[in-house]
Amino acid sequence: MTTLFIKNMVCNRCIMVVQNELDKLGLDVKNIKLGEVTLDKEPTTDEKNKLDKALILLGFELIDDKKSRVIEKIKNVIIDLVHHQDNNTKTNLSDVLSSQLHHDYNYLSNLFSEVEGSTIEKYFIAQKIEKVKELLVYDELSLSEIAFRLNYSSVAYLSNQFKKVTGLTPSYFKRIREDKRKPLDKV
Known part of the structure; x- marks a missing residue:
């Protein structure tokens, strides 16, 4: 095999x-x-x-190459965690990555930053914001339900992070309903 x-x-x-x-x-x-x-x-x-x-x-x-494979695995674990699991448990990202990829988190973090020019945390936040956009467009959950589902400590924290990344408040984004979503491989 x-x-x-x-x-x-x-x-x-x-x-x-x-x-x-x-x-x-x-x-x-x-x-x-x-x-x-x-x-x-x-x-x-x-x-x-x-x-x-x-x-x-x-x-x-x-x-x-080995480095690119590890980077891709990191991205896939994060995408799976954010987009494909109803993540109701409060898990530490560094613990999840370390256990699933069998590497020390510091190694993974340094490698990711070196190759991608950005941090794992920024990539994770970008994925979460894309998920928030998706859930806002579906209009099935309130902002507090979205915050709970994505393990934000509060609606205010989610709103601040959303505005920092997109330049818009979640409520304004929802109101204009512009499709600001990027394909997951472009985040």
Whole structure:
């Protein structure tokens, strides 16, 4: 078995698209999740090149170096935590990343900052704000329910962070309903 690492896989639709490309090439997939594909056997150089070209056309990319794989794993854990889990538990991000990636948080934090030019915390906040935008547009939850769901200590703290990132208050954003959302891989 071999594992391939793929950049920009951020949702279940991405998993389906990548699965489809792997099927077209006749590669036997054992497991697929955000940013990672486990194959039955090592693909040939030709298969890998064809896969890489197909993925690039779809906005994805095979990752070969170790640092980039770790960065992509950090992003995928954060995306999963913010966008794909009803996160009602108050967990410490550094603990979650350390336990899931089996590295010391200081190492992960320094690597992320070095490669991305920004901090893990800023990336996490950006993802949370994108989720807030999504929930505001859906108009199913109040701001206090959104704050609770995303583990903000208060509505005021969420509002301040939202304004700092977007330049708008959540209520103004909700009122104008402009689609200010970015694709998750562009955050």
